[in-house]
Amino acid sequence: MIRIPGWMAPLCIAVLAGCSGGPGGDDGAVTVGFSQVGAESEWRTANTRSIKESLAEPAFRLKFSDGQQKQENQIKALRSFIAQRVDVIAFSPVVETGWDTVLAEAKAAGIPVVLTDRAVDVADESLYVTLIGSDFVEEGRRAARWLMADAAGRSGPIRVVELQGTVGSAPANDRMRGFREVIEQDTRFQIVRSQSGDFTRARGKEVMEAFIKAEGQCRIDVLFAHNDDMAIGAIQAIEETGLKPGEDIRIVSIDGVKGAFEAMKAGKLNATVECNPLLGPQLAQLVRDVHAGVVVPKRVFVEESVFTRDQAAAALPSRRY
Numbered sequence: 001m002i003r004i005p006g007w008m009a010p011l012c013i014a015v016l017a018g019c020s021g022g023p024g025g026d027d028g029a030v031t032v033g034f035s036q037v038g039a040e041s042e043w044r045t046a047n048t049r050s051i052k053e054s055l056a057e058p059a060f061r062l063k064f065s066d067g068q069q070k071q072e073n074q075i076k077a078l079r080s081f082i083a084q085r086v087d088v089i090a091f092s093p094v095v096e097t098g099w100d101t102v103l104a105e106a107k108a109a110g111i112p113v114v115l116t117d118r119a120v121d122v123a124d125e126s127l128y129v130t131l132i133g134s135d136f137v138e139e140g141r142r143a144a145r146w147l148m149a150d151a152a153g154r155s156g157p158i159r160v161v162e163l164q165g166t167v168g169s170a171p172a173n174d175r176m177r178g179f180r181e182v183i184e185q186d187t188r189f190q191i192v193r194s195q196s197g198d199f200t201r202a203r204g205k206e207v208m209e210a211f212i213k214a215e216g217q218c219r220i221d222v223l224f225a226h227n228d229d230m231a232i233g234a235i236q237a238i239e240e241t242g243l244k245p246g247e248d249i250r251i252v253s254i255d256g257v258k259g260a261f262e263a264m265k266a267g268k269l270n271a272t273v274e275c276n277p278l279l280g281p282q283l284a285q286l287v288r289d290v291h292a293g294v295v296v297p298k299r300v301f302v303e304e305s306v307f308t309r310d311q312a313a314a315a316l317p318s319r320r321y
């Protein structure tokens with residue numbers, strides 16, 4: 001059934017007043033403004049590729065902007081999309097808060113907003129139409145469950161260090177929450193250090209070096225990294241101290257990118273919780289539906305699983321990112 005949602009009212013007024021509602025012309029293509037977080041990880045590169053491939057001509061006209069991990073850049077991009085009167089805005093917000101004003105501007109202009117990958121924390125949820133992405137809380141829980149199973153029969157204390165993602169981002173907030181929810185049920189585990197590595201390899205390495213320095217070589221049993229890139233950076237830091245990653249320090253991370261499978265195959269990473277970046281096809285369908293006025297679910301999840309070292313060699317050839 002096709003209904004006119006609330007956000008379309010200003011657009012209908014604009015159309016009745018003789019405006020086209022978009023910069024596109026008469027070819028039927030949907031003009032989409034997409035603001036990406038940046039290029040901080042292997043995951044993000046695969047995500048950008050998937051989005052660009054799926055929102056391609058002739059069905060779409062894509063205006064792509066790279067926010068370089070800065071909220072101010074993303075806000076500028078959204079304002080520029082509004083000024084250009086694109087048909088739909090889609091974006092992956094670098095952090096959760098601080099979007100109310102610009103999203104209210106998009107709503108006032110009658111431009112529907114589709115959140116991709118990451119959530120926003122806004123007072124009025126009607127400021128966006130839908131969010132497509134992973135269940136980050138569940139990913140944190142999965143990492144903790146894997147660690148608990150891996151430590152079966154082992155006595156405590158088990159000292160854990162955590163490399164968080166970008167401060168204030170939905171995946172960092174939610175993965176911390178899900179991980180703690182589960183790990184705190186097992187008193188053997190103690191989170192002794194937790195700091196942001198900004199989802200990058202370079203920062204993951206630096207922060208892990210600082211953890212090792214602060215804790216001493218033999219006082220870290222487990223690393224939980226919010227993404228594979230930080231885990232790969234940390235693996236280098238661990239090796240440089242003469243320790244064996246995956247053995248002396250057990251490591252679980254999140255994403256499931258090829259680099260993580262290679263590290264697992266080499267025995268240096270113990271497990272990765274999948275976070276699927278290939279959102280492009282589902283995003284394209286949502287954009288089409290939203291533009292056509294079809295009522296879509298407020299939240300669309302992506303299916304994911306957990307991979308361990310013993311599965312890495314068999315799974316690697318079929319990984320698509």
Ligand code: AHR
Pocket residue numbers: 040041042043044117118171199226227228229254255275
């Ligand atoms: O929002 C998804 C997260 O962002 C991925 O886990 C991480 O690799 C990326 O930078």
